[in-house]
Amino acid sequence: MSEKIHVTGGHRLEGEISVSGSKNSALICMAAACLCDDESPITITNVPDISDVSVMMDILSALGKKITRERDIITMSGGISDYNVPLAQSSFIRASVYCVGMLLGVMGKAVSGMPGGDKIGARPIDIHLQAFEKMGASCSVRNGRIYAEAPNGLRGTEIYLRFPSVGATCNAILAAVRADGKTVIENAAKEPEIVDVCNFLMKMNVSVFGAGTDRIVITGNRRHLHGGFEHEIISDRIEAGVFAIASAITGGDVWIKNSVIRHNRPLISTLTEADVICRETNDGFRVTGRGKLNPLNITMMPFPGPPTDLQPLFTVMATQAPGESLIVDNVFPDRFQYIYELVRMGADIEHFGNSIRVKGKSNLIGMPIEGTDIRAVTALVCGGLIADGETIVEGVKHLERGYVQLDEKLRALGADIQII
Numbered sequence: 001m002s003e004k005i006h007v008t009g010g011h012r013l014e015g016e017i018s019v020s021g022s023k024n025s026a027l028i029c030m031a032a033a034c035l036c037d038d039e040s041p042i043t044i045t046n047v048p049d050i051s052d053v054s055v056m057m058d059i060l061s062a063l064g065k066k067i068t069r070e071r072d073i074i075t076m077s078g079g080i081s082d083y084n085v086p087l088a089q090s091s092f093i094r095a096s097v098y099c100v101g102m103l104l105g106v107m108g109k110a111v112s113g114m115p116g117g118d119k120i121g122a123r124p125i126d127i128h129l130q131a132f133e134k135m136g137a138s139c140s141v142r143n144g145r146i147y148a149e150a151p152n153g154l155r156g157t158e159i160y161l162r163f164p165s166v167g168a169t170c171n172a173i174l175a176a177v178r179a180d181g182k183t184v185i186e187n188a189a190k191e192p193e194i195v196d197v198c199n200f201l202m203k204m205n206v207s208v209f210g211a212g213t214d215r216i217v218i219t220g221n222r223r224h225l226h227g228g229f230e231h232e233i234i235s236d237r238i239e240a241g242v243f244a245i246a247s248a249i250t251g252g253d254v255w256i257k258n259s260v261i262r263h264n265r266p267l268i269s270t271l272t273e274a275d276v277i278c279r280e281t282n283d284g285f286r287v288t289g290r291g292k293l294n295p296l297n298i299t300m301m302p303f304p305g306p307p308t309d310l311q312p313l314f315t316v317m318a319t320q321a322p323g324e325s326l327i328v329d330n331v332f333p334d335r336f337q338y339i340y341e342l343v344r345m346g347a348d349i350e351h352f353g354n355s356i357r358v359k360g361k362s363n364l365i366g367m368p369i370e371g372t373d374i375r376a377v378t379a380l381v382c383g384g385l386i387a388d389g390e391t392i393v394e395g396v397k398h399l400e401r402g403y404v405q406l407d408e409k410l411r412a413l414g415a416d417i418q419i420i
């Protein structure tokens, strides 16, 4: 029988919690470490111990990289010797697609399965491939495989992304590192995880300008990349959001430590508008619910807009606000599959296009429900925190993909939650 998350609602969350390293940032930096074939190791710290990271380790090891892991520290050294991304593993995680940009730079060739990850609507890779083609590669997708080749190497160029895709920006950056000459990426994503990988690359001796803006300039450097440095992964702003929203909806008081305010600004701003008290501290922020919430009117957008990964959690919050909330997702317009489980629990949610209208306040009732992606499962768990009785959430594997012991952390804050 598969494991399930059992949550009994009605407990106010209170206390301090430390946020783990960012999943998305760790996965990008691991791919970036493979651009350098130095025997001097690259040490990446604050890497979350989650299954997506284990899959990425398996993939990069299969490509030839030497990788060891001890607690939250990963050490990577040596070179890449294969351009075939293992098919099964590539379909487990979205970040496997970063191997294509990296391998094009290192080997001039890449073959990979289509990336996996959360099922949150169509997730094409056309912008990634357009960027590679602009740099001189030929790319195709056939029979569920990505083929990319640049026999004469990649050349620096100007690339305009039609949408500031996080993945395409990362892939263009990774490919540009070993291209000939300068690459300019316009309409680049500005997410903190992009800034983190650019900081990582600068330690490797890559010339990068403009990280965190919509114009990133990279000067290709084949010969002088080096290892022998340490990089600490930024903390996970989406995990911080889970604790913040869990505190807000339970009328709790949670001090979220090891968290960067600038990365959490869109979250804090949304909470403040909902009448939740947010106080900045020297290493994070403290979220105190007043026991009442204002309705939300928010649109998920690329950073610095509210993050789409928190959209399902904002929906749970909206169910507790008297009045009508409007939630729009401009990043993943189809990311609303989870709402039907909340409706079964008693929420009043109407879905139209890329938006939902939530009428609150609803009394949620605990029952068996299923989450089909990482963020949906967390939202349903949060629904369970405020529901009457016991909520049994199916989808433990999704939780383990993205969060370090989220159940234990919520329990430490007073939640009644068990994985059984």
Ligand code: UD1
Residues within 6 Å of the ligand: 024, 027, 094, 095, 122, 123, 124, 125, 126, 127, 128, 129, 163, 164, 165, 166, 167, 168, 308, 309, 331, 332, 333
């Ligand atoms: C990354 C994150 C994910 C987050 C998302 C947006 C990882 C492993 N995942 O996903 O948690 O929710 O950023 O912040 O870091 N698009 C295209 N063509 C492309 C690429 C993207 O049409 O070639 C579209 C997507 O379908 C989506 C939008 O652009 O509608 C944004 O996607 P993108 O920013 O690329 O997200 P990911 O990198 O997949």
